[in-house]
Amino acid sequence: MNNDNTPLTTIACAIVDDEPLAVELLASYVAKIPFMDLQGKYSNATDALRGISERPVDVLFLDIQMPELNGLELSHMLPESTRVVFTTAFEQYALDGFRINALDYLLKPITFARFLEACNKALQWFKMVRANEAAPAPAEATAASEPEPQSIFVKSEYKLLQIQLDSIRYIEGLKDYVKIYTDDAPRPILSLMNMKTMEQMLPASRFIRVHRSFIVAKSKIREIDRNRIVFGDVYIPIGDSYKQAFQEFINR
Numbered sequence: 001m002n003n004d005n006t007p008l009t010t011i012a013c014a015i016v017d018d019e020p021l022a023v024e025l026l027a028s029y030v031a032k033i034p035f036m037d038l039q040g041k042y043s044n045a046t047d048a049l050r051g052i053s054e055r056p057v058d059v060l061f062l063d064i065q066m067p068e069l070n071g072l073e074l075s076h077m078l079p080e081s082t083r084v085v086f087t088t089a090f091e092q093y094a095l096d097g098f099r100i101n102a103l104d105y106l107l108k109p110i111t112f113a114r115f116l117e118a119c120n121k122a123l124q125w126f127k128m129v130r131a132n133e134a135a136p137a138p139a140e141a142t143a144a145s146e147p148e149p150q151s152i153f154v155k156s157e158y159k160l161l162q163i164q165l166d167s168i169r170y171i172e173g174l175k176d177y178v179k180i181y182t183d184d185a186p187r188p189i190l191s192l193m194n195m196k197t198m199e200q201m202l203p204a205s206r207f208i209r210v211h212r213s214f215i216v217a218k219s220k221i222r223e224i225d226r227n228r229i230v231f232g233d234v235y236i237p238i239g240d241s242y243k244q245a246f247q248e249f250i251n252r
Helices: 020-031 045-054 071-075 091-099 112-134 195-201 240-251
Strands: 011-016 036-042 059-063 083-088 104-107 151-156 159-164 168-174 177-182 189-192 207-211 214-217 228-231 234-237
Touching: 011 020, 011 045, 011 112, 020 036, 020 112, 036 045, 045 059, 045 071, 059 071, 071 083, 083 112, 104 112, 112 189, 151 189, 168 195, 168 228, 195 207, 195 214, 207 234, 207 240, 214 234
Parallel strands: 011 036, 011 059, 059 083, 083 104
Antiparallel strands: 151 159, 168 177, 168 214, 177 189, 207 214, 228 234
């Protein structure tokens, strides 16, 4: 794992597959990629879980169909910092793979070009994670007269986007990502960021957190139905730990 403050140059990885030839093929691919560092090879999920707990990795190349404990089941037991690239001969598992936020899904037989593409995707992922972790928290206003920001910049699909605060309706947190719903875009903007960081970027005078997974723009609230904020056909719950602060806002 890359836990120091040096620039990210390598990604620790491991391979899990009950087919020895498949393991050796992927190991030979890893050896050709300078930024990949192979930390372990496992023939079953049980050994992999034990090995990763002792020697954590950034990325796990994980077969899905295995005896006793399959890859999908193992993926739910991994540390949050370990990302998964599924490898399988069965295309029907792709949807399940992406539902649990896998970095990629490789269909056997796996070519080196396709494997390299997945590794580059992993490299970009961890570079973005490292950049977000290293970014300083937004400084608090030092003077009462300092104007409030009217927009924020967020990273999305390797681009930096400027979003006008007036256009934001609400923000939804999804593990490592946030989805920013705006008035002027048909689809939400997806950004690699946690909700705490997102909350720090937004002025408290204009936004309020109402749930561990939701932040809403105060000026966009039009309807509240049984402890839920209504945006068209979307109902945003108000979490128990946020109800008092939300009620105080309503009373004001």
